[in-house]
Amino acid sequence: MSKALIVYGSTTGNTEGVADSIAKILEKNDVEAVIRDAADVTAEGLSSGYDVVLFGCSTWGDDEIELQDDFIPLYDDLENAGLKDKKVAVFGCGDSSYTYFCGAVDAIEEKAEKLGANLIVSSLKIDGDPDDGEVTEWSGQVLAKL
Ligand SMILES: Cc1cc2nc3c(=O)[nH]c(=O)nc-3n(C[C@H](O)[C@H](O)[C@H](O)COP(=O)(O)O)c2cc1C
Numbered sequence: 001m002s003k004a005l006i007v008y009g010s011t012t013g014n015t016e017g018v019a020d021s022i023a024k025i026l027e028k029n030d031v032e033a034v035i036r037d038a039a040d041v042t043a044e045g046l047s048s049g050y051d052v053v054l055f056g057c058s059t060w061g062d063d064e065i066e067l068q069d070d071f072i073p074l075y076d077d078l079e080n081a082g083l084k085d086k087k088v089a090v091f092g093c094g095d096s097s098y099t100y101f102c103g104a105v106d107a108i109e110e111k112a113e114k115l116g117a118n119l120i121v122s123s124l125k126i127d128g129d130p131d132d133g134e135v136t137e138w139s140g141q142v143l144a145k146l
């Protein structure tokens with residue numbers, strides 16, 4: 001059985017809800033899914049023991065990209081998360097009326113790639129209220145790569 005870690009940073013609960021939905025879909029497909037709030041994790045050894053790590057983070061800020069507050073310490077220390085050759089995918093909620101739509105998702109993806117992660121699917125960027133259909137579709141893409 002594959003084991004997935006889902007780490008999310010979410011202020012108003014949107015990205016948290018998406019993390020929960022993804023976990024349910026993975027579990028239905030015989031993937032063990034562990035969900036952690038970014039506020040409760042440290043980077044050190046984070047991905048150890050998992051086949052895939054899914055990072056979820058909303059975007060804040062205005063003229064510049066700001067990651068969701070709880071995710072910032074993890075992002076800053078991502079070097080220690082053991083991502084080299086690890087299967088990784090990134091998702092997050094945002095709003096396309098801002099200059100940097102889901103900029104946090106791009107930033108995490110970029111850093112994970114630099115650290116040698118294996119980005120298994122294109123990121124999921126959710127504009128406004130999460131839609132079950134797009135979450136299900138994306139989760140299916142992730143499942144196909146496990
Ligand atoms: C002050 C403020 C700044 C925001 N900045 C951005 C932004 O730069 N890019 C973006 O895509 N969304 C931006 N958003 C939208 C949030 O990311 C969006 O509401 C998201 O659903 C919040 O997810 P969360 O509940 O998981 O934290 C901003 C929202 C607020 C209130």
